[in-house]
Amino acid sequence: MSDKYTRGKVRDFQLTIEDSGRLAECLNSFDDSDSWPGGFTGGNPFTAQRVFEDKKKRKDIRDIVAHSDDKIVGECNICEASLDKEAAYVGLLGVNPLYQGKGFGKALLIEAAKTAAEAGKRRIDLHTWGGNLKAVPLYKRTGYNWVPGTRVLMESHIPGIIGTV
Numbered sequence: 001m002s003d004k005y006t007r008g009k010v011r012d013f014q015l016t017i018e019d020s021g022r023l024a025e026c027l028n029s030f031d032d033s034d035s036w037p038g039g040f041t042g043g044n045p046f047t048a049q050r051v052f053e054d055k056k057k058r059k060d061i062r063d064i065v066a067h068s069d070d071k072i073v074g075e076c077n078i079c080e081a082s083l084d085k086e087a088a089y090v091g092l093l094g095v096n097p098l099y100q101g102k103g104f105g106k107a108l109l110i111e112a113a114k115t116a117a118e119a120g121k122r123r124i125d126l127h128t129w130g131g132n133l134k135a136v137p138l139y140k141r142t143g144y145n146w147v148p149g150t151r152v153l154m155e156s157h158i159p160g161i162i163g164t165v
Contacts, residue, residue, distance in 0.1 A: 009107040013063040013075070015055055021048035022072040023065065029096040034134070040094075061088055062115045066095060066104035073099040076108035078115050081125055088116035088159065090126035093135075100134065109142040113158045122160035128152050 013019055024047055030040035055063065058077070066074030074095035081087035090112055095105045116124040126144065128135055130152050144154040 003110070005103065005110050006107045009066055009068075009104055010064050010111045011067060013055070013065045013072075015052065017048050017052055019065075019072070020052035020055065022070075023075060024048050024051045026065075026072045026075060026096050027051070027094070029098070030094045032097055035094065035097055037129070037131075060091070061119050062112075064108060064111055064115070066099070066108055068099060068104075074104045074108055076112050078112050078119075078124070081121075081123075084123075084125075086121060087123040087125050087155075088112075088119060088121040090124065093126065105135070105138050106142060109138070109144075113143065113156060114162065116159035117162035120163065122157065122163070124156050124159050126154050128154065 013023065024045075027046045028041060030036055031045075033039065059079075061078045061080065063075070063077045065072045065076075074093075076093045077091045078088050079091045081089040090109075093105065093108060093112075095108070113124055126139070128139070130136075132152075136146075136152075136154075139154050143156040143158040145156070147153045147155055
């Protein structure tokens, strides 16, 4: 599925050592304090083998990556929401800091909403932290709203709208 926002930017992750290596490099780029407070890897950098083994165990609805040429520059995995069968959940969304602001995060979120709609979900959710000043505005621009009284649960009802059109 492709549109003007996702065409040439988003594809499915392939469970191969090659793609796992590309994704490991991307995930390691999140290890800066601006992307993840305290770092993303916890001092244990990702390797191709580690990513491959982790992905092999997962049962996501879909795992998509943003790419630029042959390089993976972002990832979004869409999984079942644990408490609501009518919702999908963004388990991880991240873009290499060098590629932020170029539409890759937006493309991943748009494709995630389409994926949720195709899976018959009425909503897609994600969690973040209140101080995530880079991402919260993007989430709002792509249809997510902060659920009052939560520690930053954001919901998008776009999959339900897409699914009824």
